[in-house]
Amino acid sequence: MREKAEKQGNHYNCPVEATMEVIGGKWKVIIIHHLLDGTKRFSELRRLIPQVTQRMLTSQLRELESDGAVHREVYPQVPPKVEYSLTKLGKTLEPVLLVMHDWGNNFIERS
Amino acid sequence: MREKAEKQGNHYNCPVEATMEVIGGKWKVIIIHHLLDGTKRFSELRRLIPQVTQRMLTSQLRELESDGAVHREVYPQVPPKVEYSLTKLGKTLEPVLLVMHDWGNNFIERS
DNA sequence: TTACATAGTATCCTTTTGTATACCATGGAT
DNA sequence: ATCCATGGTATACAAAAGGATACTATGTAA
Numbered sequence: 001m002r003e004k005a006e007k008q009g010n011h012y013n014c015p016v017e018a019t020m021e022v023i024g025g026k027w028k029v030i031i032i033h034h035l036l037d038g039t040k041r042f043s044e045l046r047r048l049i050p051q052v053t054q055r056m057l058t059s060q061l062r063e064l065e066s067d068g069a070v071h072r073e074v075y076p077q078v079p080p081k082v083e084y085s086l087t088k089l090g091k092t093l094e095p096v097l098l099v100m101h102d103w104g105n106n107f108i109e110r111s
Numbered sequence: 112m113r114e115k116a117e118k119q120g121n122h123y124n125c126p127v128e129a130t131m132e133v134i135g136g137k138w139k140v141i142i143i144h145h146l147l148d149g150t151k152r153f154s155e156l157r158r159l160i161p162q163v164t165q166r167m168l169t170s171q172l173r174e175l176e177s178d179g180a181v182h183r184e185v186y187p188q189v190p191p192k193v194e195y196s197l198t199k200l201g202k203t204l205e206p207v208l209l210v211m212h213d214w215g216n217n218f219i220e221r222s
Numbered sequence: 223t224t225a226c227a228t229a230g231t232a233t234c235c236t237t238t239t240g241t242a243t244a245c246c247a248t249g250g251a252t
Numbered sequence: 253a254t255c256c257a258t259g260g261t262a263t264a265c266a267a268a269a270g271g272a273t274a275c276t277a278t279g280t281a282a
Contacts, residue, residue, distance in 0.1 A: 014140070014141065014215070015211070015214075015216045016140045016211045017140065018218055019212075019215040019218065020134075020135070022218065023131075024131070024135065025269085026269080029125070030125065033127075041228090042229055043229075046229095053270085053271060053273095054229080054230070054231095055230090055232095055270085055271080055273095056269095056270065056271075058231085068222070077228090077279080078227085078228080078277090078279035078280065079227040079228035079229075079279080079280085080227090080229045080230075080277090080278085081228075081229085082230085089218070089221065092217070093214065096210050099206060100126070100130040100207060101126045102126075103126075103130050103203065103204065103206075104126025104127055104129035105126045107129055107130065107200070108126060108129055110200065136239085153258075153259055153260080154258065164240085164241060164243095165260070165261095166240090166242090166260090166262095167239095167240065169260065170240095188248095189248045189250070189258080190248075190249080190250090191247090191248080191257090191259045191260075192259085193259060
């Protein structure tokens with residue numbers, strides 16, 4: 001999905017699918033959830049989401065960054081320090097996650 | 112994702128992810144979109160979504176059905192007639208799709 | 223000079239998801 | 253008798269997503 005849309009120059013047939021592509025990765029909503037709480041270092045996110053591998057965390061963050069939802073700030077230090085935060089656009093995802101959260105809760109209760 | 116959650120007895124760590132599992136399939140939101148418009152026969156959905164293969168349309172509909180979002184009504188006729196409609200739960204997805212639709216539109220405009 | 227911490231890459235593999243294509247069952251119309 | 257339409261299944265395959273594991277670069281501190 002991502003690949004295809006990107007090759008076609010970010011043209012999506014449907015806005016809902018565009019949203020799905022941005023937040024659809026396995027770890028993205030958890031990442032966004034934690035970033036809504038404030039700026040986090042890479043290592044902090046790893047600690048907050050222990051199940052995610054380093055490779056996955058990196059790739060999900062980079063995709064969010066290239067979609068403009070996340071800002072990546074590299075500090076020229078050793079050992080490295082990289083901070084991730086939500087952009088203005090990224091913050092607008094909060095109501096989206098909220099609605100999905102509420103629907104999901106209702107769904108879980110039923111089953 | 113689906114498999115795992117189902118084997119664990121539909122226990123989701125996160126409500127947002129539960130929602131993602133329900134509407135996350137490649138064709139589900141389009142299907143739901145059309146069903147929000149009213150009950151549709153299988154062949155109607157095929158015509159409305161020409162890119163989807165029969166197999167995919169069937170499997171996405173069956174997943175939506177087993178999640179309780181879609182109702183499947185089989186009429187004992189030949190040739191067969193099967194109608195799909197949204198359940199009460201399925202209809203509650205409308206506001207979710209709407210928020211995602213709006214966010215997606217805003218996202219597309221920016222890029 | 224050696225070890226350490228951080229934030230990564232690289233490689234290989236498995237699982238999941240989706241596609242392509244062919245086939246099937248049925249009862250009524252011709 | 254046979255052909256048709258509908259709503260599927262079955263099988264094989266391709267691609268995408270994700271996971272496991274090992275490796276790397278670098279300035280600083282001991």
